[in-house]
Amino acid sequence: xxxxxxxxxxxxxxxxxxxxxxxxxxxxxxxxxxxxxxxxxxxxxxxxxxxxxxxxxxxxxxxxxxxxxxxxxxxxxxxxxxxxxxxxxxxxxxxxxxxxxxxxxxxxxxxxxxxxxxxxxxxxxxxxxxxxxxxxxxxxxxxxxxxxxxxxxxxxxxxxxx
Numbered sequence: 001x002x003x004x005x006x007x008x009x010x011x012x013x014x015x016x017x018x019x020x021x022x023x024x025x026x027x028x029x030x031x032x033x034x035x036x037x038x039x040x041x042x043x044x045x046x047x048x049x050x051x052x053x054x055x056x057x058x059x060x061x062x063x064x065x066x067x068x069x070x071x072x073x074x075x076x077x078x079x080x081x082x083x084x085x086x087x088x089x090x091x092x093x094x095x096x097x098x099x100x101x102x103x104x105x106x107x108x109x110x111x112x113x114x115x116x117x118x119x120x121x122x123x124x125x126x127x128x129x130x131x132x133x134x135x136x137x138x139x140x141x142x143x144x145x146x147x148x149x150x151x152x153x154x155x156x157x158x159x160x161x162x
Contacts, residue, residue, distance in 0.1 A: 028068040035069050036132040041098035042085050049081035050151050052142040054089045054097065055116040060128050060135035066114040067136065071095050075115050080125075080140050082154045087127065089140065099138070103129045107155040109148060113139035125151055 057072035059065040066073040076091040086101040109122035116139065118124060124139045125148060142148050 025068060028066070032067060032069045035067070035134065038070050038072075038131070039098055039100055041088050041096050042083075048079045048090060049088075050140075050142050050147045051079045051144075052077075052140055052147070053116070054078035054080075054091050054094075055124065055139035055141055056114045057097075057136050057138045058114050060137045063110075063113050063137070072097065072136075072138075073114070078140070080142075080151065082151070082158060084158070086158075087155065089138075097138070099127065099129050101158055103131060104155070104159045105129055105135070107152055107159065109152060110139070113137065115139075116141060120145075122148060125155070127155060 054074075054076050056075060057067045059067070071094045074091075074094045076094045078089045078091040081088045081090065084101065085098075086104065087099040089097040091097065104127065106128035108126050108128075110124050110126045111118055111121050113124060113126060116124065118141070123145075124141050127138045127140070129136055129138065140151075142151060
């Protein structure tokens, strides 16, 4: 009987924890509901790019303030295509994210962003951009470490070409 009460107590604590996380995410979404919808990606049949993981989008400068609306906070396997139009994150299981070239303001490598911290100092490519009057950071973790520098360089070139 004691074993059943212990299991039941553990399940109740876990359920309460998950409920609290759910409520927190819903509250974050309601606080960020005023953020305008994202621009739609061009349909020019853009090619796939660097494989990796779309980590999250946060408020610029606050690597823990994840953006919950428009699926920007959803982590997903993705590839990042860089074109003259901008950046397109083709995500599996979530909507694609398109960042027009004229909204890009910076790119850097970093150790972490909400949802992912890497051992190496330059494990993530973080793109800074503006949307609806807000400055945002989007993190991407290339699958191969060798892709980090060329990807950062191509995004810097795109920003400089504006």
